[in-house]
Amino acid sequence: xxxxxxxxxxxxxxxxxxxxxxxxxxxxxxxxxxxxxxxxxxxxxxxxxxxxxxxxxxxxxxxxxxxxxxxxxxxxxxxxxxxxxxxxxxxxxxxxxxxxxxxxxxxxxxxxxxxxxxxxxxxxxxxxxxxxxxxxxxxxxxxxxxxxxxxxxxxxxxxxxxxxxxxxxxxxxxxxxxxxxxxxxxxxxxxxxxxxxxxxxxxxxxxxxxxxxxxxxxxxxxxxxxxxxxxxxxxxxxxxxxxxxxxxxxxxxxxxxxxxxxxxxxxxxxxxxxxxxxxxxxxxxxxxxxxxxxxxxxxxxxxxxxxxxxxxxxxxxxxxxxxxxxxxxxxxxxxxxxxxxxxxxxxxxxxxxxxxxxxxxxxxxxxxxxxxxxxxxxxxxxxxxxxxxxxxxxxxxxxxxxxxxxxxxxxxxxxxxxxxxxxxxxxxxxxxxxxxxxxxxxxxxxxxxxxxxxxxxxxxxxxxxxxxxxxxxxxxxxxxxxxxxxxxxxxxxxxxxxxxxxxxxxxxxxxxxxxxxx
Amino acid sequence: xxxxxxxxxxxxxxxxxxxxxxxxxxxxxxxxxxxxxxxxxxxxxxxxxxxxxxxxxxxxxxxxxxxxxxxxxxxxxxxxxxxxxxxxxxxxxxxxxxxxxxxxxxxxxxxxxxxxxxxxxxxxxxxxxxxxxxxxxxxxxxxxxxxxxxxxxxxxxxxxxxxxxxxxxxxxxxxxxxxxxxxxxxxxxxxxxxxxxxxxxxxxxxxxxxxxxxxxxxxxxxxxxxxxxxxxxxxxxxxxxxxxxxxxxxxxxxxxxxxxxxxxxxxxxxxxxxxxxxxxxxxxxxxxxxxxxxxxxxxxxxxxx
Numbered sequence: 068x069x070x071x072x073x074x075x076x077x078x079x080x081x082x083x084x085x086x087x088x089x090x091x092x093x094x095x096x097x098x099x100x101x102x103x104x105x106x107x108x109x110x111x112x113x114x115x116x117x118x119x120x121x122x123x124x125x126x127x128x129x130x131x132x133x134x135x136x137x138x139x140x141x142x143x144x145x146x147x148x149x150x151x152x153x154x155x156x157x158x159x160x161x162x163x164x165x166x167x168x169x170x171x172x173x174x175x176x177x178x179x180x181x182x183x184x185x186x187x188x189x190x191x192x193x194x195x196x197x198x199x200x201x202x203x204x205x206x207x208x209x210x211x212x213x214x215x216x217x218x219x220x221x222x223x224x225x226x227x228x229x230x231x232x233x234x235x236x237x238x239x240x241x242x243x244x245x246x247x248x249x250x251x252x253x254x255x256x257x258x259x260x261x262x263x264x265x266x267x268x269x270x271x272x273x274x275x276x277x278x279x280x281x282x283x284x285x286x287x288x289x290x291x292x293x294x295x296x297x298x299x300x301x302x303x304x305x306x307x308x309x310x311x312x313x314x315x316x317x318x319x320x321x322x323x324x325x326x327x328x329x330x331x332x333x334x335x336x337x338x339x340x341x342x343x344x345x346x347x348x349x350x351x352x353x354x355x356x357x358x359x360x361x362x363x364x365x366x367x368x369x370x371x372x373x374x375x376x377x378x379x380x381x382x383x384x385x386x387x388x389x390x391x392x393x394x395x396x397x398x399x400x401x402x403x404x405x406x407x408x409x410x411x412x413x414x415x416x417x418x419x420x421x422x423x424x425x426x427x428x429x430x431x432x433x434x435x436x437x438x439x440x441x442x443x444x445x446x447x448x449x450x451x452x453x454x455x456x457x458x459x460x461x462x463x464x465x466x467x468x469x470x471x472x473x474x475x476x477x478x479x480x481x482x483x484x485x486x487x488x489x490x491x492x493x494x495x496x497x498x499x500x501x502x503x504x505x506x507x508x509x510x511x512x513x514x515x516x517x518x519x520x521x522x523x524x525x526x527x528x529x530x531x532x533x534x535x536x537x538x539x540x541x542x543x544x545x546x547x548x549x550x551x552x553x554x555x556x557x558x559x560x561x562x563x564x565x566x567x568x569x570x571x572x573x574x575x576x577x578x579x580x581x582x583x584x585x
Numbered sequence: 586x587x588x589x590x591x592x593x594x595x596x597x598x599x600x601x602x603x604x605x606x607x608x609x610x611x612x613x614x615x616x617x618x619x620x621x622x623x624x625x626x627x628x629x630x631x632x633x634x635x636x637x638x639x640x641x642x643x644x645x646x647x648x649x650x651x652x653x654x655x656x657x658x659x660x661x662x663x664x665x666x667x668x669x670x671x672x673x674x675x676x677x678x679x680x681x682x683x684x685x686x687x688x689x690x691x692x693x694x695x696x697x698x699x700x701x702x703x704x705x706x707x708x709x710x711x712x713x714x715x716x717x718x719x720x721x722x723x724x725x726x727x728x729x730x731x732x733x734x735x736x737x738x739x740x741x742x743x744x745x746x747x748x749x750x751x752x753x754x755x756x757x758x759x760x761x762x763x764x765x766x767x768x769x770x771x772x773x774x775x776x777x778x779x780x781x782x783x784x785x786x787x788x789x790x791x792x793x794x795x796x797x798x799x800x801x802x803x804x805x806x807x808x809x810x811x812x813x814x815x816x817x818x819x820x821x822x823x824x825x826x827x828x829x830x831x832x833x834x835x836x837x838x839x840x841x842x843x844x845x846x847x848x849x850x851x852x853x854x855x856x857x858x859x860x861x862x863x864x865x866x867x868x869x870x871x872x873x874x875x876x877x878x879x880x881x882x883x884x885x886x887x888x889x890x
Contacts, residue, residue, distance in 0.1 A: 081706075227727055228727055228729075228730040228732075228733075230729065230730065429704050429706070429707070430704045458666060458703055458704045458707060459666065459703075460666060460707075461704075461707075497792065497793055501794075501795070503794070503795035503796060503797070503798070504771055504772065504795070504796040504797050504864055505771060505792045505793075505796055506769075506770055506771020506772070506792075506796075507771070507788075507789070507792040509770040509771060510702070510769065510770055510771055510825055510826075511702060511826075512770075513826060513828070514828060515770070515823045515828055518770065519770045519771055525862075525864070527770075527771060545702075545789075545792075547789040547790070547792040547793035548793065569828050569829075571828065571829045571831045571832075572822070572831055572832070573831065574830070574831040574832075574833070574834065575821045575834040576834065576835075577819075577834045577835060577836050577837075579629055579630045579835065579836065579837040579838070579890070580629075580630055580888065580890070583627055583629070583851075583854075583855070583886050584854040584855060585627075585850075585851050585854045585879045585884070
């Protein structure tokens, strides 16, 4: 499962049809819950129900087999154990109920109140997704680009160069820091993250109390040698009392293999239980997350804004040639959300920043937002028209999105989905400032919402008809004036609109038997 | 009676002869050059590969351009993510036919690439050109990777002094330019000269620094050895990509020649505009890169079908 999920994120040749993405990611818990909330269809988004049923049957097997972050931790831990000189790597440890239920509570409240950005940082699938996109994928692309010339010289053209898109500093650092932290926990303490922080783990752990199949001690044959506890990744086997903490057991079965008396078995409930197996659970904590210290948030946002480099643009202005000194800054009322997002508000409440769309996007126009959506949308994707533009016939993001934050559109629907409207700033335009031809914006416009009209001295200048504009950003990207002084840019729509179909006009018929005009 | 007839006929012919230059000169009646000596070939009314064959016959065959063992670059227009019916990219059948012709003439290898405007893979695939070119025996290379480009200086450039060109152009012995004849929203038409914007990396520089001058300037670095304008399907409006198939007309023409300015002038007239109204053509003519004066060229006009 790890391999399959990983491959989806680094599919640089776009081998996998979009339909496949769905079947692999269908069972990821948090995306499935969010998707269900978005579409209310168990068929498209019933994965989480399947997971709950599975958990009722076999306990937290999800954590060992389906969750990519879980399997990733297992890989790290296996290496650590192989390298370790300790005779007994793990030891029984007490649970951390306060932390566990706190994080679960935060997650539940976040989902109820539509604070997707909190889910972003607590959802294990999204954490793994970001690591794959911002850390692993650039490495894969670099490797591909190194191997490609060798293959091409040998006549094998199945490999070709791919654009190495490295993420900007902040997403990289955050993904790196989080994965390193979790990796460190896994190195030292196995599934510590899964039993202390991960809300999915905690939830499924509670459900596991009632699971049919559990890892059970045979009290008579068990000699309390402790070998099982030494290999338990969740450190949840209490050999003293011959008990397994079912809320933390991730059904990895390391213990079953290692018991010399075969005193452990994975078996269904017996009618008579000699004594109670698990300690009383601590009451669930539902803590309010609205600890927004307004001042702290302002400072954080300001710092992030500075990071985005507005200061640098001010410096740049002083170095620009004279005729370009009076340029106007692009003022966007809203950023641009991907096609299929319906509205920015809805998008921010559902998206967990797993970045599957970012990695799947063939042009790379989808990039993680830092300040564009405010704090609420931190690390969620937005259309970055400085980097690239949205290819007219492409609908990939909606097809791969597992949470339903970006809903799938047909090509025809997408051709009429208005993400924003193009705004022309004559003062910044090269035709106005330099008196020379340009028209790069109109050239790229797929609907000709940006058209060229006569200006003066035989020049043509752009004119926007925003009723047919779909906000794809081809104009903004093509404009040769450097950001943030673009002469044409897309002002995002808070709620996506329906564009009108461009007027196709009549087909011209030419007499191919006519004489040559020269 | 006979003398009068003689005088009348003589006068008519005499007056007609002096006025003949106004009607296109001797060329209008298809005289003086022989096959292989024509400056320009214009064909219409046939299938695209048949028109190419006729045009090349007039220009002396592909052997006049490609010698044994030479490396050929065939540069079509693959700029847009659109199928052939939309006339945004060069006809793939024509590209394949040219490649086969070059290989037949003894080329050591034929390379095809374009620095596309839409997403590279999709343009190469959906235009049909990548497959057609590979099947015809060419090596198809990406134009979307900056590391493939190298900086060169543009000797006679007024606005464009240096630019980064694709390494395949730098190493090509023969440079064959194969644009499609179509409308363009900013330059009215895009033909041979504008097609060369696809061999450089930084097109944005052109747009920011007098687009038309830069297009002409590039020719001072290197001119194509042969220009073949694909006018089989023509985009009549909403170019360079078009908005729907209704923007496309079946022109069924093909124009070929060595002088890029002359070829573009003829193609502009076929489109329905005047060469001197197209800024980059006018500038190139003024710079002496080629000529717009079609009257003084040997043109072979062929009507098929």
